[in-house]
Amino acid sequence: MQDSGEENKSDLSFTRSNQSDKLKDNVLDENFKKAVFSMKNNKSSNQKKGKKPFFKIGIVLFLVSIICLGIILKLPWMYIKYNPSSSNLDQYENFYYINFYGGDQVNNTVVTFFESGDSKTYIGIDSYDFSFVPKLSIYIFGIIALIGLVFTILILIDRRKDFINFEKLYIIHTFFMIITIILSTFLVYLSIRFLGAILLSVINNNLLEAFFPNLIAVYPAPLFLIFISASLMKLSATLIKSNFEEIINIKEERDKNKLKIKRS
Amino acid sequence: MKINLADRIKFLSFLILMFSITSVMLISFLPTLEIDNYSTKEPISLNQFSMKDSNNSEVQDIEKNLSIINYLLWALIIFCLLSIFGIIINLSDFYDKISKVLLFFGIPVFFISCIAILLYIIILKGVIDLSTLSSPYLIEPIRYSYISLFILLFLVLSSIFYLVALTKFFITENKMKNTVNIKEKKKIPKKKTLPKKLEKKSDTKKKILSEEKQKDETIKNKKEMMENWLKDETKKLENEEPEEKTLNKEFKKEIKHETKEQYDNSKDTTFEKEKGVITEEENNIKDQEKTDEKKEIKVDNEEKTDEKESSKKDVDIVDKNIQSIDLTEKNKKIESNLEKTDIKENIKNEKTLDEALDNAIKKRGVEKKDQEQEKKETDKKEIEKYNIKCPSCSHIFAVEKKKGENKTKCPKCGKEGIIKF
Numbered sequence: 001m002q003d004s005g006e007e008n009k010s011d012l013s014f015t016r017s018n019q020s021d022k023l024k025d026n027v028l029d030e031n032f033k034k035a036v037f038s039m040k041n042n043k044s045s046n047q048k049k050g051k052k053p054f055f056k057i058g059i060v061l062f063l064v065s066i067i068c069l070g071i072i073l074k075l076p077w078m079y080i081k082y083n084p085s086s087s088n089l090d091q092y093e094n095f096y097y098i099n100f101y102g103g104d105q106v107n108n109t110v111v112t113f114f115e116s117g118d119s120k121t122y123i124g125i126d127s128y129d130f131s132f133v134p135k136l137s138i139y140i141f142g143i144i145a146l147i148g149l150v151f152t153i154l155i156l157i158d159r160r161k162d163f164i165n166f167e168k169l170y171i172i173h174t175f176f177m178i179i180t181i182i183l184s185t186f187l188v189y190l191s192i193r194f195l196g197a198i199l200l201s202v203i204n205n206n207l208l209e210a211f212f213p214n215l216i217a218v219y220p221a222p223l224f225l226i227f228i229s230a231s232l233m234k235l236s237a238t239l240i241k242s243n244f245e246e247i248i249n250i251k252e253e254r255d256k257n258k259l260k261i262k263r264s
Numbered sequence: 265m266k267i268n269l270a271d272r273i274k275f276l277s278f279l280i281l282m283f284s285i286t287s288v289m290l291i292s293f294l295p296t297l298e299i300d301n302y303s304t305k306e307p308i309s310l311n312q313f314s315m316k317d318s319n320n321s322e323v324q325d326i327e328k329n330l331s332i333i334n335y336l337l338w339a340l341i342i343f344c345l346l347s348i349f350g351i352i353i354n355l356s357d358f359y360d361k362i363s364k365v366l367l368f369f370g371i372p373v374f375f376i377s378c379i380a381i382l383l384y385i386i387i388l389k390g391v392i393d394l395s396t397l398s399s400p401y402l403i404e405p406i407r408y409s410y411i412s413l414f415i416l417l418f419l420v421l422s423s424i425f426y427l428v429a430l431t432k433f434f435i436t437e438n439k440m441k442n443t444v445n446i447k448e449k450k451k452i453p454k455k456k457t458l459p460k461k462l463e464k465k466s467d468t469k470k471k472i473l474s475e476e477k478q479k480d481e482t483i484k485n486k487k488e489m490m491e492n493w494l495k496d497e498t499k500k501l502e503n504e505e506p507e508e509k510t511l512n513k514e515f516k517k518e519i520k521h522e523t524k525e526q527y528d529n530s531k532d533t534t535f536e537k538e539k540g541v542i543t544e545e546e547n548n549i550k551d552q553e554k555t556d557e558k559k560e561i562k563v564d565n566e567e568k569t570d571e572k573e574s575s576k577k578d579v580d581i582v583d584k585n586i587q588s589i590d591l592t593e594k595n596k597k598i599e600s601n602l603e604k605t606d607i608k609e610n611i612k613n614e615k616t617l618d619e620a621l622d623n624a625i626k627k628r629g630v631e632k633k634d635q636e637q638e639k640k641e642t643d644k645k646e647i648e649k650y651n652i653k654c655p656s657c658s659h660i661f662a663v664e665k666k667k668g669e670n671k672t673k674c675p676k677c678g679k680e681g682i683i684k685f
Contacts, residue, residue, distance in 0.1 A: 018483070019483050019486075019487055120313075120314060120316070120317040121308065121310065121314050121317060121318060122308065122314070123314070124293075124310075124311050124313035124314035125313065126317075165358075167356040167357075167358060168356070168358060170352070170356070171352060171353055171356060171358070174348075174349060174352050175349065178345045178346075178348070178349055181345060182341070182342065182345065185285055185288075185341060188285075188289065189288060189289065189292065192289050192292060192293045193292070193293060193313045195293055196292070196293030196294070196311045196313060196314075197313075199293065199294070199295070199311075200295060200309060200310075200311060200314060203295060203309040203400065204308055204309055206306055207301070207306060207308060233285075237278065237281075240348060240352075241274070241278070243352060244270075244271075244274055244348075244351070244352055244355075247352055247355045247356050248267055248270070248271070248355060250356075251267065251355050251356075251357070252267070
């Protein structure tokens with residue numbers, strides 16, 4: 001019995017030493033794998049932990065839209081310089097949005113200007129355009145301001161809670177920029193008719209002279225709107241391009257990391 | 265490749281966007297028609313906005329066609345923006361399906377632009393052919409409508425390139441996906457469709473793997489056995505009282521018998537060696553003193569009793585030494601068992617991998633030490649002890665057995681000598 005016990009002991013001690021070594025090696029391998037995994041995670045986390053850009057375009061959009069709303073109400077929509085047949089002196093008149101919006105307050109000269117002759121056929125605009133376009137442009141600027149506000153709030157919340165991914169943030173940014181591009185293009189389309197009116201008044205000058213001699217009509221507010229909306233379009237387009245480049249950079253970095261991991 | 269194509273698509277889509285916006289603006293605000301005014305006898309230039317309130321049916325038809333072109337161009341603008349958005353999403357690898365759907369909006373761009381330009385050409389041709397209507401000139405022979413036509417042409421050209429780039433992009437993406445799928449598929453059927461030579465190799469591999477599995481199972485079984493044995497041993501050791509750690513009577517007797525037998529053997533050999541000397545001395549004494557036989561017998565008896573007493577004392581000393589050696593060995597066994605149980609408990613208590621690693625490293629160190637101790641013990645075991653009787657004073661003492669010649673010194677009388685094993 002003793003002999004058998006000793007044999008068992010010797011066998012067990014031998015197997016134990018081998019197995020313990022194996023177990024330890026396994027433990028070491030597991031820990032090594034864990035370390036490698038943590039290193040990978042650290043790499044990825046370093047990418048993610050990089051400072052998120054604070055997109056100021058939301059604030060810019062909000063401010064621009066408020067300024068534009070002020071301009072729509074305060075800046076004259078039409079400026080006329082004409083020389084009536086009764087007097088030799090030139091007369092200047094500014095027509096604001098309120099002059100067209102309130103039906104009773106419409107100036108006599110405006111009525112005479114748009115209703116004496118067929119103004120729509122000569123210059124392509126009438127008194128309805130002066131009430132319709134500002135109204136729509138106010139709504140559009142309101143929407144743009146809302147977009148800017150929502151975007152800034154979203155970014156501020158993300159800064160606090162960090163729930164949006166780096167790439168997703170760029171995607172959201174591009175989405176908002178696309179909406180602004182569409183809205184600003186529509187604004188340009190609305191106010192381009194006034195530019196067309198200027199062109200047509202120049203081309204059809206001989207016809208207009210019959211009704212209003214020495215008439216010069218300028219539309220400051222629509223021209224300003226065209227300028228603002230065009231600049232907004234350009235700004236949002238450049239931002240989309242920059243977002244595109246940023247996403248490409250992120251993709252390239254990711255691909256490089258993948259290659260490194262594969263090689264390792 | 266994919267990024268370059270995406271960059272190209274982005275550039276072309278922005279170009280189309282720019283052309284479509286400008287063409288919308290130009291078509292709507294540039295004068296496209298010229299009508300003769302019968303009252304003033306001077307032609308009136310009309311743009312799309314001024315055509316709306318006209319009484320002329322032909323003008324109204326043209327205005328309708330122009331508005332259709334405008335709608336088409338607006339659709340182009342929206343589709344271009346959507347395709348740009350789709351490319352950006354596609355590069356981000358987040359919403360793959362949505363990005364594909366959005367990118368598909370880029371395909372009709374070419375067809376829409378073609379329809380728009382065709383419609384515009386038809387309108388222009390109709391206007392020029394009609395006697396009552398005409399297109400106004402910017403500078404002869406250039407008409408206003410030609411500017412928008414020129415931009416529309418650019419739009420069509422860019423849309424062709426855009427379509428080509430988009431198709432290339434889709435093809436490359438499909439290729440990429442196909443290659444990935446093929447790689448994934450190849451991994452599975454490789455085992456099924458191996459040639460015979462490789463199949464044999466795979467069989468041998470399988471055999472090796474199965475053998476390894478069997479070995480692992482045997483190791484597991486042995487480990488379980490070892491654990492059970494350790495548990496039993498620890499339980500036994502825990503149940504044993506401290507007094508019971510001393511040797512059993514039977515074991516003691518066995519050891520005593522063994523020691524006595526060794527002693528007797530050694531005694532016999534020493535007596536045999538010394539017998540020759542004693543007989544010679546006795547003969548001389550017999551020759552010299554035959555009369556004093558009684559005295560000699562008495563002296564012999566006294567010597568025998570002394571020897572017996574001394575031998576008894578030596579046996580007691582050896583017994584004590586053996587007992588002490590056995591007790592130390594037992595204690596070592598108990599300690600080793602306890603250590604094993606401690607290790608097991610530690611392994612159970614290990615929560616994290618780091619702790620396990622630390623323990624593994626510690627255990628390695630402990631095991632190395634144990635191995636060194638075991639080696640030392642084995643070396644000690646190799647150095648066996650041997651009892652020797654001093655020829656001068658007949659004192660028995662223990663001597664370490666080593667290979668070769670060993671110098672010894674009697675602890676009682678101090679006589680030196682060399683022992684050969």
